[in-house]
Amino acid sequence: MSLVLPLLPDDPERLGAYALVGRLGGGGMGTVFLARTPGGRLAAVKTVRSDLRDRPEFRERLLLEAEAVRALGAAHTAEFLGADADAASPWLATGYVIGPSLAEAVAAGGPLPEEAVRALGSALAGTLAALHRAGLVHRDLKPSNVLITARGPKLIDFGLAQAPGSPRLTATGQVAGTPAYMSPEQARGGRHGPQGDVFALGAVLVFASSGHGPYDGRPGRDAPGPLGDGADPDLAGVPEGLRDTLVPCLAPAPDDRPSLDRLPAWWGPFDADEFADLLPHALLADLSRRIGEITSLGAVPLRDPSARRTLSRHGLSRRTVIAGAAAALTGAGASALWLTGALPGSGGRTARPGPGRSAAGRPPGTAPKPLWSVPVPLETAPPLATDQVLVHGSDDLRGMSTADGRILWRTPVTALELALSAGRLAGLSLDDAGASMAGYADPRTGRLAADSAGRSVLGDLSSFSSLLTADAECLYIQAFYASDDQYTEPWLLAYDLRARRLRWRHRIEGGFWMPGNSLTVSAVVSGGRLICSDQARIFTVDVRDGRLLWARRVRTEKQAASPTESGGAHPPVASDRHAFDVNDVITAVDLTTGAIAWTLEPDDPVGLLSAPVCVDGTVYVAARSFRAYEERTGKKLWTHDPGPYFGRIAIPDPFRGELYAGVGEGGQAVVAVDVGRRRTSWTLSAGAVNMPHGPTALTHRGNRLYLQSFERLAAVSLG
CATH class of the missing domain: 1.10.510.10 (Transferase(Phosphotransferase) domain 1)
Incomplete structure (x- = not known):
């Protein structure tokens, strides 16, 4: 049948x-x-x-x-x-x-x-x-x-x-x-x-x-x-x-x-x-x-x-x-x-195309067609993408149509922070009275749902509170309360989006404090753990109850004290086995034990390492050339160097056998690398998206690749 x-x-x-x-x-x-x-x-x-x-x-x-x-x-x-x-x-x-x-x-x-x-x-x-x-x-x-x-x-x-x-x-x-x-x-x-x-x-x-x-x-x-x-x-x-x-x-x-x-x-x-x-x-x-x-x-x-x-x-x-x-x-x-897992059709990685055609039916080596390119205010952070809306932040936060780049809504960045929860927008916002609210957001308007939690659930949060990240169940918030006059050690909150209640809250202890009494924390979720980094360390907590599992110092006092040398402003990268801290070097930390597994340094004194992407036990890094390392040991497996300067790699969502790297010279904007064949699949010219110096950030979502330069945003169809 x-x-x-x-x-x-x-x-x-x-x-x-x-x-x-x-x-x-x-x-x-x-x-x-x-x-x-x-x-x-x-x-x-x-x-x-x-x-x-x-x-x-x-x-x-x-x-x-x-x-x-x-x-x-x-x-x-x-x-x-x-x-x-x-x-x-x-x-x-x-x-x-x-x-x-x-x-x-x-x-x-x-x-x-x-x-x-x-x-x-x-x-x-x-x-x-x-x-x-x-x-x-x-x-x-x-x-x-x-x-x-x-x-x-x-x-x-x-x-x-x-x-x-x-x-x-x-x-x-x-x-x-x-x-x-x-x-x-x-x-x-x-x-x-x-x-x-x-x-x-x-x-x-x-x-x-x-x-x-x-x-x-x-x-x-x-x-x-x-x-x-x-x-x-x-x-x-x-x-x-x-x-x-x-x-x-x-x-x-x-x-x-x-x-x-x-x-x-x-x-x-x-x-x-x-x-x-x-x-x-x-x-x-x-x-x-x-x-x-x-x-x-x-x-x-x-x-x-x-x-x-x-x-x-x-x-x-x-x-x-x-x-x-x-x-x-x-x-x-x-x-x-109604099944999921490593089998066909979930929008994940595809098998290789047959001879003479690309995965999208294009002739081999042919770049996909750009959909649109629009001017935007200066911004360096990558946009946030759902199937319906692209969220771009600068002086204000803009929701843009993924179909044509039209602005659907805008709001001050100080009033709303957003993250993705199982493909849906969810966020932390300030109401007209300055009180914090948390809940799902309407992609058409950027507004939080009417049943979002307020002061009675979250407590009297200060405007210094910030949204760290989200998973399918919770928002994770770095919280300061109005009663914390000195804004000393902040709280870490887990807000359950469906149940509309706090799941847990704990103090963030032992952080490295910058001059001026500030603490910068960023986070991702992987393997049932909330993986956080501050200026000096990586630490993980159990998403179920907020228990601290381990903390690992990954930067020196000098690095932690210098905003230009500290990696704390950038979220850690995580696979199901490691957390990766990015500074002058990439440090792989075992997710289970907190032990440092290996470190990766640039091959030359002026080399730079981008944030890694980890897929199927291999770590990929842009460092002028495109490089692959064994996740377990950090051993270099291969290098692909077609000529342009590689600056960043898009996090795959989903992974289809190709990784997309931004480039900043040679008249190119993106190079697609077939990691199985270890070669270039196609290149997209900078002129095609009106980005003469290439993109500063890439976001991959479904069959779209979004390119952001300092003052322009473009969409490319991968389908």
Whole structure:
């Protein structure tokens, strides 16, 4: 069976900004379509059935599902793209990647090996913990709602997700969920809290390890819920090494079940890089078959090359597997459509184009076409980009249309700071009375949402407070309070955007104070850590509770005291293994221990090192030439020197096998480097974007590259 079916005559051509390509499946609530975003990415768009659209509870379910997807982020489910629960045809759009459900995987290849089940359990426990921290419970965890990708499981279908204690979205006496995986309290029609999800997780892992659920029914009986006959769970076929940990999860009383944070200690830590090595051959073959079908349809190929590499390690060439795999989708419905990870179509890295064409269909060596170039006030910081708006700051903060560079709105930079939270604008602003507010921002107006938090949640923040960064859940703020007369050690705050409350706050202690009693802190988020730098050090805190994990001095007293020598004004760069501090040298600090792993110095006395970009275990640096280093050791791997002076590299979003470097001489503005072939893909002339001295900053977002010089901003289409 094909993964994508043709549209029916009555199907719409578009939903919101998404052009529909085909049907992916359907379920009790509606249809899921394959679609393309305005930027050319593949998306899965879920709709509500026409006969349910007039029932408010189903629009509410779609809204709750959107909140759950947004809160979890692409690490645990499909990437949230957008939703409109108030439209005539309500819809929810997520990034599209592909892989079988756990139900399909077990049906096709049998139960998973014990080590794969342990990894599956640890990963899902982490996902459920993230969902519960967002104030939601899933309520319908079952094998068909767990998707398998080469880098781990993804939890999907949040149509029954609900905040504990909130009003029910089902009719009185109606039980929502799947009987064989319901907790006892849910089967009785009672409240299903976080411990109910623990019960369902245990039941799912019984299925994964044995091929049947713990309450699938026995000979001569219907398939009951867990309390249908009062019997103990059926653990036949479950490996002995798993029984002692799964039985407590299936305890009848919620209070007798373990908490989610205990489970990874039982099953071992989850490692996405090793997950594919634990999967059976038949499942890997099915993954490769699905990849082949999507790429043959002209869809966006692999996001992460590690998925293809892990298949190759098992001796599964793409051609052989696609030709030989006969397993077809069985009852995929909507469940096989809401996945994420290192597989096709999520807008991530693509496979290499065929001979004679570029990734965008251009002849080899041909530069992409500039879309627009407009004058802007003097600014050196890179612009902030979403799919709809480009935010540029100078004396005022401007929201500009990504389509043509038109100014949509402007506001004083002293009144608003913005960051990206799972692709959405979120910010910290001052109201008319000078009080701080925090929340999501409307890209069309630049204004914070009406329900943004104010003084009652944030406290009486001073105007010296500043927004550091954001992740999918929180804004991170360096805060001073009006009561802090001396403005000594500031506070670090985590504001939960969805729950609209402070998650935690702690003092920033031990910083290096500049003359005039100031402290400059900048930050990024990676691997569950907020990675901060000041004038002298890098330090990390746990994003869950704000605990200081470690602090490492990376600059001397002289460097810290000199604004021209200190790197504290620039955010650190982070991969999933290291934080990189940029000063005269690049210092790689181990994210787990805080130990300095290695340092990288310029090759010549006048050489300069740009901020590094780290992709797939390789660190790329512009230092006159384009250079690649092994992330683990800092060893130089190769150098590409086509002639121009390389000054900076755009952070890839997403990575498609090319990196884009700004240049400042030779009449060029951008050089695209194919890092696999170690050669130039194309060059863009400075005249094409009216930047005679090249760009000072680059921002890559989707299929657009934005170039900023001191007084001009330009957009280039990469599609």
